[in-house]
Amino acid sequence: MTDLWPRLEPLLASAERPARYLNHEFGCVYKPEADFRFCMMYPDTYELGQANQALRILVNVVNAVDGMVAERAFLPAAEFCDTMRAEGLPLFSIESCAPVAEFDAIGITLSHELVATNVLEALDLAGIPLHAQDRGEDDLFVIGGGPCSYNPEPYAPFFDIFNIGEGEEALPECLQAIRRLRAEGACRADILRAIARMDGFYVPSLYRWRDEEQAQQAGSWIEPVEEGLPTHIQKRVFEGFAESPGWEPCIVPFTEVVQDRLNVEVLRGCARGCRFCQAGMMYRPVRERSADNIVNSVVCGLAQTGYDEVSLTSLSSTDHSQIADVLTRLNKQFQGKGVRISVPSQRLDSFGVDMAGLVAGQKKGGLTFAPEAGTQRLRDVINKQVTEDDLFGAVDAAFGAGWRRCKLYFMIGLPTETDDDIKGIASLVQRAYDRAKKAVPVEQRGNIRMSVSCALFVPKA
CATH class of the missing domain: 3.30.750 (Transcription Regulator spoIIAA)
Known part of the structure; x- marks a missing residue:
């Protein structure tokens, strides 16, 4: 991998916030011996991306695989993008300051619609062909995921693969398949066919659009271009969420980021069923971690990161069946220690107010x-x-x-x-x-x- 640091360092003095582009934050993982390199990119600035829980989760699950490493990349601020283009410096990863284009695969989380143009800016800055059809055998695989991947067609020309659903298990499986097939000498097209047959993955190049009459008859606008491919893509669900630890290694940034605190996910999914809520539909079914798991995760996470604030995150944290027990135990554990506990979503009833009272003191x-x-x-x-x-x-x-x-x-x-x-x-x-x-x-x-x-x-x- 090319080390871009000697070219990057002289430019940092002109950057608006140089800390956005520095490596060696507390908690970073380095695996120079890895033979497969994956870059997880958030298509916005470091302050927004580093706070994203999906990025942390997916980097951790890939780094847990022997022989594979996951690094992070973020879209530089607009002024620094101009500087990089003027100097011929491509988009780089944070950990090793290596060109993103030299990785084996890149994952891009599509958190909301307005990042669409940022995705194209990042690919262009990295020197990666914008259109999937223009990428050759030596180019990396561009994988999309996140909320907007549930409606992938607006982004389809620019991605090789979409991970539909939750990625804790799906993403490592996908990357391991790419790694194995490349080692066996498979061509790019055969690798994409293999991924398309895996649960929870959509490969746009292997599907075509139906006309309106055909779509109405089939109940779908797309159809596979060859036999053996799924006609409907089912989202992946992480069945092991409830048993998985709420604490997982996280990076403590040099610079201030949005929501700069420890986040412990207590609940995934929502039983409310509000029809306007995309997330409530996407993350079904409801799964919750136990009170013991949550309390232990908070204690461990605060001790290992040095944060003095923790957020118990979910779509509706006060709907957790043991939330009163959790908050009571955490208040007792951290009484007099200056630790702040926050619950980002409250029920609109007196119980929600009672839980807010346990948090606020x-x-x-x-x-x-x-x-x-x-x-x-x-x-x-x-x-x-x-x-x-x-x-x-x-x-x-x-x-x-x-x-x-x-x-x-x-x-x-x-x-x-x-x-x-x-x-x-x-x-x-x-x-x-x-x-x-x-x-x-x-x-x-x-x-x-x-x-x-x-x-x-x-x-x-």
């Missing part, structure tokens, strides 16, 4: 609740199983227990929405604010703050 900042729609009719349409009484009960409990700030999340542009639904948001917020004022002593009512966020509904295919 005496430090009551703000609470966030998500009614999503202003009227019960529209909440029923989107299957948001929350009533006005739930919201008012949560507000009464929160402000009665000492909270003075609250944020309410809504969406606009939902299917079947009318002007009355929009007006309902203002009405609901006003009534919630009135309930909050009644729940606190008269002399404290001037301290009450209730903010409202209205996001646009974005349909997901």
